[in-house]
Amino acid sequence: MRRLVVDANPLVLLLVGFAAVVASLAVRDLRTGVIALTAYAVAGAVLLPSLRFALLRFVAVGVASVSVVWSTWLLGGHDAELALTAGLRIVVLALPGAVLAAFLDPSRLADQMGQRLHVPARFVVAFAAALQRFSALREVWVQLDRARRARGFGPTRNPVSLARHGGALAFAMLVAALRDAGRMSAAMDARGFADARTRTWAEPAPWTRADSGLLALGLFLALVPWLVR
Incomplete structure (x- = not known):
C-alpha cells in the first residue's frame, strides 16, 4: 500500500495535486478546512512511505500559512476564525502538491507526456x-x-x-x-533534436488499475470539502 504513491503514474500525481486547488476553493469556514485537511492527512498516513518526509513538507507549507493567518487577522478586523480559515485554505491548496511533487520522476513523466x-x-x-x-x-x-x-x-x-x-x-x-x-x-x-519531428520511445508508458484507483481517491479527497460545506 505504501508503494502506491512511489510507483504511481506521474500524470496521476499531477492531477491529484491540481485537484487540491479545486478542494481549496470550498474552504470557506473553519469546519470545512479542518475536515478537508484531516481527509488528506489520513490518506497520507496510509499511502505515503515516510510520514517524516510529509511532516517536513507540512512545516514548509505551514510557514506560508502562518503568514497568511497573520496578515488576515491583522487586516481582517482581528477575526481569528476568518484568519485560521484562510490559513487552512493555503494548506489544503499547497500541501498535496508539495508532497507528491517529490515522487515525480522526470523520465517517467516525459514518457507519459510523449506517448499518452x-x-x-x-x-x-x-x-x-x-x-x-x-x-x-x-x-x-x-x-x-x-x-x-x-x-x-x-x-x-x-x-x-x-x-x-x-x-x-x-x-x-x-x-x-x-x-x-x-x-x-x-x-x-x-543528436538531431532540432530537426526531428517523429521519435521513438525507449520505455513504455503504462496506465494501471492502481493509477486509476489513486486518481479516484484524489478526486474524492478534492470533493470532500464541497460535500461537507
Missing part, C-alpha cells in the same frame, strides 16, 4: 532534461560549498560573512547552470 498526451517530442525531451538539471541543483550547491571551504573561503559565524558566502555560491551556481545548459543544448542539437 502526444505532446511534441522535442518539447518533451527538453522538459525532461530541464527537470533533471533542476533536481541536481542541490548537489551542485553542496559541491560548490565544499570547494570554497577547501580553498579557505568558508564563512564565519558573522551574518555578513554568511550572506557573502551565500551570494558567492548563488552566483557560482548560476554560472554552472548556464554552462551546463549550453552543453546540453549543443548535445541535443548534435
